[in-house]
Amino acid sequence: xxxPEAPGSRSFFTEIIASISDxxxxxxxxxxxxxxxxxxxxxxxxxxSGPIATFQVHEYLRPKLCDLYENDSIFDxxxxxxxxxxxxxxxxSYSNLFRVFGCAPGSTEATTLEASKNPMRRQVQTPSxxxxxxxxxxxxxxxxxxxxxxxxxxxSFDFTTKLLHLAWHPTENSIACAAANSLYMYYA
Numbered sequence: 001x002x003x004p005e006a007p008g009s010r011s012f013f014t015e016i017i018a019s020i021s022d023x024x025x026x027x028x029x030x031x032x033x034x035x036x037x038x039x040x041x042x043x044x045x046x047x048x049s050g051p052i053a054t055f056q057v058h059e060y061l062r063p064k065l066c067d068l069y070e071n072d073s074i075f076d077x078x079x080x081x082x083x084x085x086x087x088x089x090x091x092x093s094y095s096n097l098f099r100v101f102g103c104a105p106g107s108t109e110a111t112t113l114e115a116s117k118n119p120m121r122r123q124v125q126t127p128s129x130x131x132x133x134x135x136x137x138x139x140x141x142x143x144x145x146x147x148x149x150x151x152x153x154x155x156s157f158d159f160t161t162k163l164l165h166l167a168w169h170p171t172e173n174s175i176a177c178a179a180a181n182s183l184y185m186y187y188a
Contacts, residue, residue: 001032001043001048001051002048002050003041003050003051003054004050011065013065013069013074016037016069016074016075017036017037017038017065017074018036018037019036019037020034020035020036021035021036021037021076021077021078021079022034022035022077022078022079022080023035023080024080024081024082026082026086027082027084027085027086027170028086029045030044030045030046031043031044031045031052031082031086032045033080033081033082033089034051034080035057035078035079035080035091037058037074037076037078038056038057038058038059038061038062039054039055039056039057039058039059040054040055040057040080040089040091040099040101041053041054041055042054042055042089042103053103055089055099055101055103055110057078057091057093057099058093068159071159073159076162076164077164078091078092078093078162078163078164079091079092079164079165079166079167080166081166081167081168081175082168083168083173084168084169084170084171084172084173086103087102087103087104087107088100088101088102088103088109088168089101089103090166090168090175091166092162092163092164092165092166092177093112093162093163094157094158094159094161094162094163095114095157095158095161095162096114096115096116096161096162096163096179096180097112097113097114097115097163098112098113098115098163098166098175098177099111099112100112100113100175113186115163115177115179115182115184116179116184161179161180162179163177163178163179164178165177165178166178172187173187173188174186174187174188
């Protein structure tokens with residue numbers, strides 16, 4: 001399984017940011033979720049030509065790849081997970097945030113939550129445009145801002161705090177997240 005590289009998009013960082021840090025099978029065994037530094041990708045095991053859905057997690061960091069390389073953040077290994085019903089995927093990010101994306105046909109769900117004792121729900125604004133179905137899943141693309149250290153909502157990021165580990169309960173709509181020395185449970 002490999003996504004073809006866009007012509008002229010190769011840089012010094014291409015292999016680093018494309019290295020997969022985590023993979024998970026969906027409960028039904030038909031789909032695989034992979035996480036690289038910039039994205040989450042959902043693959044159908046019957047289609048090896050490319051992912052059926054790509055979720056942008058750190059696209060806003062692309063202009064800062066040099067700085068991230070110099071402070072070793074570009075080597076952070078974020079995990080990913082799928083909900084038991086296969087309708088959502090999640091992964092960690094910086095500032096103890098995690099992202100949840102809907103992957104059901106027609107879904108434009110993209111939510112950012114903070115793992116803390118007093119979480120502030122940070123909803124990512126989704127442009128209203130029609131989605132194009134690929135197989136039974138839709139491609140979801142999110143764009144960040146051009147401002148360094150700032151997410152799509154204008155929130156500043158702390159690259160020293162990161163949420164690397166998370167797991168979705170296999171039958172309930174609960175996510176466990178590990179941030180620093182704390183374990184957080186979220187139930188929707």
